[in-house]
Amino acid sequence: MAAAGGLRSAGWRLWRGRAVVRCQQYPPLRALQASAALRRASDEHRKEPLGSSTQQHFDSPPDGHQPEQKPQGPHPSYTGQGGQESEDYESEEQLQHRILTAALEFVPEHGWTAEAIAEGAKTLGLSVAAAGLFHSDGSELILHFVSECNTKLSELLRKEQKLVQLGEAEKKPLDEFLRDAVEARLRMLIPYIEKWPQALSVLLLPRNIPSSLNLLTSMIDDIWHYAGDQSTDFNWYTRRAVLTGIYNTTELVMMQDSSPGFEDTWRFLENRVADAMTMSNTASQVQSTGEAVVQGLMGAAVTIKNLAGLNQRR
């Protein structure tokens, strides 16, 4: 009863406080209070303890700096001194993580919006006000999704590499490896393909660009790492730039693709990777030709100097 009251007031505070939030610092106190309030409310309604994870520590230093806030309520679920107490306790970040993961299944229906997040929160037994923890344009949801996909891709590539190391699989030639990696990553978009253009436009918002760019570059770096790239010169940049181009263009083609099983997209991808291979072959051919030409010219110069008698030391 009192908890419900606490939730209502927390909800009001959320709705009013949203406009006032400035994202200049670490998880604001208010959000921590809100999640605490939400969690208390959820404790009332749910049977099993919050979170199967039994992690009992703060994830990040800033959380630790926040004084533990416990709005008045009859059922405190932790004793607020640094997180070692109740088994139900989880950090702000973990809570957000779980809400976003749960929200993903509602994306095909609601799009990358606060509705999807609210639905996700509902399945966890939290109040729909939990959507207030996030931006209304679904940025965090999309970034969370991208991050999850990247992690899955890394896992996949790592497993493949292990198989090759154990000798249970053949090492793929470079173009096939790149093609498969990009295809695997793009396939993760398929369940959400209807709403993905919306997500792309949100990712391009100035506010989100640092994060989305970071995610993109680290994914591409991962792919090259597992492809066996060991360059430490400017090639490092060239290769990543080329692969980023391939990935982005293929992603865009995929948005427009209506062929069965996205065959057009995979064929496009194959052609782009082949182009890149040709380009690099051509580049190295040009370089070796250039070197040969220079050698030839040097030889010619020396010959002429000899003929003219200029090469004798006096």
Add this chain to the structure above:
Amino acid sequence: MAAAAALRCSLLLLRAGARAAPGGGSLRLSSGRAARGDINKPVIDRILRVDHAGEFGANRIYAGQMAVLGRSSVGPLIQQMWNQEKDHLKKFNELMVAYRVRPTVLLPFWNVAGFVLGAGSALLGKKGAMACTVAVEESISEHYNNQIRTLIEEDPEKYKELLQVIKQFRDDEQEHHDIGLEHDAEAAPAYSVLKTAIQLGCKVAIFLSERI
């Protein structure tokens, strides 16, 4: 809002390569690319990037000097120092790959600038070349010393291998510096001006390579 703020702040931390970054400097939205255990990635990134750039530049400086003075009496000496620098570069290439460090984007620029510096100083004569060597090696030794201090402050045990490598290289560079002095570097034309200018250039190069 909260998550976006957290994201941005953790990204800023990562980019600034803050020495105070928490162990592992983990990015919240990571694609899982920790190369090794729980090293302080931003700090190691910087160290390896700038060292790699430094050895690369040193290589090009000696190449420039050899191009001009290769057939003179100091030729063999410069060649010998150049060979040591080549070894250093090879070692850093390996470390870069092992720690998955991004090389500096200014490499093509250091390529040209190093060669020009080497050739230019050699055109001032053998003493000029030696003066350049002294200036650069002194700069690099000091820089390696700073890095050794940083790593020891962090955790000498965790970075034992890296510390060993840097100490070894610091000793080599010091040796080059002494060789330069032995060969009348100080008698070079406008020695102090040359030395100051080159060391200033090195400082700028180090600053930029750490970041870009």
